[in-house]
Amino acid sequence: MQLRHIVAVVDSSAASVQAAWRAARLAWAHGAALSLVAPMAVPGRHPSARHGPSAPPVRMRAALADMADTMAAAIGIRPAVAVDLEGEDGAVLRRHAQVADLVVVPAALAPGGPAPWWRGSLAGRLLHEAGVAVLIARRPPGTAHRCALVATGLDAEAAGLLLRAAGWLCQPRAVLACHVLDPAIQRHLHAADLPLPAVQSWLETATRRAELALGEQLVRAGLPAGQAMVLRGPAPARLLQALQSRGASLLVVGKPRRGPWAERWRPSLAQRLAAATRCDVLWLPTPPTSAQAARQRLGWLDAAAP
Structure with missing residues (x-):
């Protein structure tokens, strides 16, 4: 690529x-x-x-x-x-x-x-x-990108493209892969009336598996495996917080091909992040x-x- x-x-x-x-x-x-x-x-x-x-x-x-x-x-x-x-x-x-x-x-x-x-x-x-x-x-x-945050899912093909594209503008050691767990899963677990320890154990297991999957995708893209981060909560808010806390100057995110009417009534994650952040996207x-x-x-x- x-x-x-x-x-x-x-x-x-x-x-x-x-x-x-x-x-x-x-x-x-x-x-x-x-x-x-x-x-x-x-x-x-x-x-x-x-x-x-x-x-x-x-x-x-x-x-x-x-x-x-x-x-x-x-x-x-x-x-x-x-x-x-x-x-x-x-x-x-x-x-x-x-x-x-x-x-x-x-x-x-x-x-x-x-x-x-x-x-x-x-x-x-x-x-x-x-x-x-x-x-x-x-x-x-004239300013170089010292850190790039790649908002990615767990799909290997799409994540690989995003991670390699981040290398266009940033050094490999400064690329950070970030995945946000779907908050709907946690809501479903609570709605099932499961004990709190069981919910916490399941979330920790899901987080660990996501970190391992991101590490494999980083290695396939030629990047260090330790540059992975898994977050919980609403995706836009958590990603914006990660951008600020990590001092990232570049956000890499996949955007579905949707027309303006679809983006108006149901904005994609990429659309909301681009409108809310001040860094390069x-x-x-x-x-x-x-x-x-x-x-x-x-x-x-x-x-x-x-």
Whole structure:
């Protein structure tokens, strides 16, 4: 699981420039290709709105070219640049996301941003439509991630992808796998009117088995087996507490491919964590087979387009 192509979504904000530089440093570290894409909806169809030295697309393209020159001079990477005149739902951004391994977006395009809820965030739409991993960049690009918290289940395939993806941005010794036991199990045990010692014994056994399973997944991903943590209680609150107590600057979590209406009425764990935390968040589409299906669907749509 390697980074070969990274796409950074850029607008006129300072946060998007920081996200682009974060993507550039990742591309330099992994030897990946980099593309800077600026989605902007141009009002009106008059030629003056799209062409000429004062037209917004021309100025944006010039700004992207200047940024590419600066990156080439600073770190030796010259990214490709593109302006999508159809806005965030344009075909140019969609084509770049389809072939990318990672899309980097600023915090304004993540959950909790200014986008209306019925549209959803651009980060969520890219993951849903293109099946691509999305990095929500909030930290300055020059700061390294000293600790990454990977919120994972006990499924070996999905956990392996999350743990290996954490290695994109963090050293292996700083990756911590975290699993939260389902609180519904404890409620069912109490509802069964079992003795308290029996409930505690069962929970301790479940915790130990989860730690062993996480240790095996860490070893398979090439990471130290002792970097596993099992928590009890509500998953969002416990994970946010773990982020703060461990001083983690990166959260890696799987996100199901769901539309904005589904996220509105029943937000996923990844959606709630991304809206509540201030650290960088890396989303990976789950299950992994859904990402392949999304890319195949995009390929069919592009082939059918006139």
